[in-house]
Amino acid sequence: MAKGKRMSVDEQLKRWVDGESVHNSTRDECTPDFSCCKPQLLAPKEIRMKFLNANQAERSAMLAGFLGVLLRGHSCEVVS
Numbered sequence: 001m002a003k004g005k006r007m008s009v010d011e012q013l014k015r016w017v018d019g020e021s022v023h024n025s026t027r028d029e030c031t032p033d034f035s036c037c038k039p040q041l042l043a044p045k046e047i048r049m050k051f052l053n054a055n056q057a058e059r060s061a062m063l064a065g066f067l068g069v070l071l072r073g074h075s076c077e078v079v080s
């Protein structure tokens with residue numbers, strides 16, 4: 001399965017931190033804040049950086065925050 005461009009999660013994350021939200025069509029996964037599909041949900045850069053450097057537990061907590069934002073339909077209330 002080496003056809004076309006496959007994107008790793010790491011690459012998706014890096015591009016997201018750089019401000020380019022891309023839906024990972026290889027794995028059918030959104031960026032952590034879902035901004036690839038809902039641009040208005042794009043998290044502030046500092047939050048994105050924080051996510052990149054977070055450990056697994058912190059990432060899970062942040063993902064839950066992003067998900068809450070998605071469900072409420074508001075932006076910029078993520079994480080304390």
Ligand SMILES: [Zn+2]
Nearest residue numbers: 023030036037
């Ligand atoms: Zn998406």
